[in-house]
Amino acid sequence: MPSYDYDLFTIGAGSGGVRASRVSAAHGAKVAIAEEHRVGGTCVIRGCVPKKMLVYGAHFAEDLEDAKQFGWEVGACTFDWIKLRDNVLGEVDRLNGLYTETLENHDVDIFHERARITGDHEVTLASGKVITAKYILIATGARPHTPDCPGHELGITSNEAFHLDALPKRILIAGGGYIANEFAGIFNEFGTKVTIINRSERLLRSYDQSLSDRLLQISLVKGIDFRFNAEFRGIEKNADGTLKVSMINHEDLEVDCVMFATGRVPNVEGLGLGTVGIDVGKRGEIKVDRFSKTNVDHIYAVGDVTDRVQLTPVAIREGQAFADTTFGNKPSHVDYDCIPSAVFSHPPIASVGMTESEAKNRLGSVKVYQSDFRAMKNVVAGRNERALYKMVCEGDNERIVGIHMIGPDAPEIMQAAAVAVKAGLTKADFDATVAIHPTMAEELVLLR
Incomplete structure (x- = not known):
């Protein structure tokens, strides 16, 4: 029997990778995990959790106004973006610590650096350290897609939205999915003039049309503008720092910030997938079977990098199922039927x-x-x-x-x-x- 440094080496410490590593260790496996950014992944660090906190903050705009009709005398109110931003980032720091602590309490070794597959049962860290493992799990998630148009580097994504030094007076959000509509609602409640542009003529295509039509109607009443069947021609920076956006089928628009919310793509670059011949799909997603196994017997993948269902609870279940199957002697897989979802719009x-x-x-x-x-x-x-x-x-x-x-x-x-x-x-x-x-x-x- 060959000897390995670890029973499991996980690349990526997001929701799926952390769950898989923790449960595998609880089953008795010797586990290590590599994360080049922060433990917690997209959801905890730059996704669902901090976004929901911004949603809570945004709701107070309407709640304070509505309170007057319920008898409350509400004086002049001002909003401090920096205070909310820093409180949210402080909570992210706390959660990052808790996720790290959870792994450490289960004796999972954490390498705070990038890892790539360099051979059969072998990964190499950015520091040059070579590690062998009986099983390798890829859980590197996905990242925001950025349109390939002139001046795209002048825009931001949801990643940067949590770190803005000031609220823009005018923002253009590109996309018609849940991220675009959620941030549109957030910025609008904070007093920013919001325009959404979308390539098609429908919002939230995967949701029942009655709901997307109703959200559009309500959003228009709230003051959010929409431009449908619009595609970027380019983005230019004006002398005063504002941005001029040109697009197909619509007039140019001047804004202070452009945010791309045009989908997410799997993080597979530089992982060394070709070294061992792992199959990937058209969008770069890692192909797996129902047990999350790739075409290479000892390599698995869970979460957004597989592009099955890009939801945090799904990644967690995939990580749990992988650990139970591989180390818990309890073969299991995720049932993708009837998965509930939400859009935290307004x-x-x-x-x-x-x-x-x-x-x-x-x-x-x-x-x-x-x-x-x-x-x-x-x-x-x-x-x-x-x-x-x-x-x-x-x-x-x-x-x-x-x-x-x-x-x-x-x-x-x-x-x-x-x-x-x-x-x-x-x-x-x-x-x-x-x-x-x-x-x-x-x-x-x-x-x-």
Whole structure:
């Protein structure tokens, strides 16, 4: 039997890599992990977690205004971006420490440097140190895509948005997905003039069109501008430091900041995949089987680098399944059916299962129930903003195949509703459940 330095060497200490390493070590494996940036990965350091904190901060803009209708005398309010930014980054530092501590408590050796595959069962660190391992796990995640247009280097991505020295007065956000709409809502609430440009004529293409149409309608009322069927011609810097953006099908636009939110691409460059012949797809994603194994028997990959479902909870489950399969004597894989998701826009969107269009294409006969209402808080506040809940059911048996929501706290409500969809419950099961009144969530058991 060959002797190796480690049973497992993980490249990348994001959500998937940390979970896989920690659980593998708990199963008794000798584990090491390499991370060239900070332990925690995209979600903790420059993604979901700090973004959600900005979302919380942005909500106060409307809450403070609405409070007046509930009897609160709110004086003149000012917003301090630097204070929020630094508090958020401080929390990121704390979480980075906790993730590092978790690995250390499980006796996982951490190398704070880049690693690449240099041979069978072999990785080489940036320092030159060569390490051997029985198994290698690639969990290097993905990074923001930057359009290839003249002047693209003048723009930022979501990575840099958390570190701005000041809020821009005018920002152009490129993209129609969840990152673009989330940051549009954040910056708009902070007082920045926001324009979204999108190559197609639809936002959030993977979500039910009723929700994306409603978000567009509400966003326009909030003052966010949209330019559809637009593509960059180029970005130029003016003498005063502002940016001139030219695009197809629309007039030029002058802004203070351009932010790219045009998707994410797998981090595979410089990993040495070709050294051992690992198969990759058209976008550079590492191809794996249902157990996250590549075409090379001892090399696995989890998380966004595989471009299966780019969600943190999915990467965590993939890491858990890998560890249980490889070192826990419990073969398991992730079920990708009925994965719930959310867009933390203003207001937020949440969804699970098939959209109405998908259900009609796949099932033929479907029934759709919905509720279009104004949340009680919005009524008292005088805010004419309507929520929409939608339930998609299969034909005669009315098995629920999709639930889609836009409105306050939609993601919080959806987590429980997603369990019901995953379990295969029917519309009758929801109808038989007594409502909790008065709540927004009760609309789910009152749909007609």
